[in-house]
Amino acid sequence: MTIITTKKPFEEVIGAIKQTKKIAIISCGSCAAMCQTGGTEEAKAMAEKLEMEGFEITTVIVPEEVCDNRVMKKDLRKIEEDLQNTDAILTLSCGLGVASITEVLSNKHPDIPVFIGTNTEFMGMTERIGRFYMRCRGCGDCLLNETGGICPITTCAKSLMNGPCGGMVDGKCEVGNYEKDCGWVLIYERLKELGRLDLFTKLRDPVDWSESGHQREVVWR
């Protein structure tokens, strides 16, 4: 599993950091490296581009996983001296990286803003580098045992619990000009293959948003 990120336009990044001068770049060595939005190469390229724009780069680090508070505590300690002289951090990671750095820095450097150079797209399945697909939305109440392993919340453009809808034509979805498969037809075909159309006929209740509609936590110790 990879958190899929794409690069923000460089002008947008400049727009965000323009009130600062001395920048530390923290580039994720994990998912973002795989998406070629973070990692060593992208960090280096970003540093060069920012210098061309007149920014000063105080440090560049590539932690193993920016989203892991434990990793960041260790790695930020190593650059403590550089941070004394830093106006802002630019993170090349997913949104979790920004959250992690901000939380870890909150005691010692609450004055350093943490900016992001990417857009976090989705939790993705990898076909190969450069081909990543959303197959799960992480809704917190997995239906896959009943839908032949194909998620309707993800593959149906309307996330319907009881599809297909009238927007399906010849197995394709009305969203995107009938180019993508209708998720519910995929589910139908898979369940038919498995001899489990009884599951397809089941009337499913709406998603219960009482738990999943707000910020979630998993805390077990």
Added chain:
Amino acid sequence: MAEVKKAYSRLGEALAKDDFILTGELEPEKTTDLSHTIHEAKEMAPYVIAANVTDSPLGIVTINSMAASHIIQRETGLECIWQLTVRDVNKLGIAGMMMGGHALGLRNVLSLTGDHTALGDMPESKPVFDLDSATLVKLVREMVDKGSINGHEIENPPTIHVGAAANPNANPMESEVLKIARKAQAGAEFLQTQVVYDLDKTIEFLREIKRYNVPVLLGIFPMKSYGIAKGFDTFVPGVSVPKDILSQWKSIKNDFTDKKMQKEAYDQANYEFFKPFITELRRKDLLAGVHCMAVHYPRIFPKLEEVIKSTN
């Protein structure tokens, strides 16, 4: 036939009595002035039991269908089938609308998924789809039959009949048939189909869903002109107007210069196409009625009435 225990509307009464039903369709536009729609409603009122009032079709925003249904009923006496999509309002909002709709005198609702917001003229809107077309039926039936919502009692619960859509053109057909099974399970009291032109496919589909015992109103689209027929064929995904119909309509367009005679020729051609179509389906006991979706073509209703009388 289906279990319609109590009737809250003319449509409900007709379903309970097993009368053959004719319904029409009204499509209010992006306006606060319903005078054109009201005019059309008055013209079809003598021929139909009720008329559907659309809810921002194709995701193109129009006047709210609950408000429009209420005004049409108030101004014309024509009973409305309030189309309600689950696209724009969440479960809580829809439950509130059911009480509001009842208070405004609405007694029939058609549960629809709704075309995706991405297709319409406000594509940046958040698509809601908290419910779907089956769970909306279930919600209405709980409110009406049990007088409760999520187990909480409603003082003076709404009394509204709820129907759903069915698509005989669906490919694959079986996934649509099994979806109808869910709508029937949820308590749909009637079905209105998508527009059909293919008799064999329609027979196959209606035979498949007959086991669910929900009365079916067949969706038809009499074509007012060659332009309308051609446009329908080109722009409505998943529905094709048969080639011979298109060429017949084209000759009517070319052969009649006199507008009055041309109109009569179109009306007659519709009569001749739909009469055998409906006769065959009634003979096979597959229909509870016909739902005519030809908006802005109310003059066809006397002819449709004739078709229905002659096929009785």
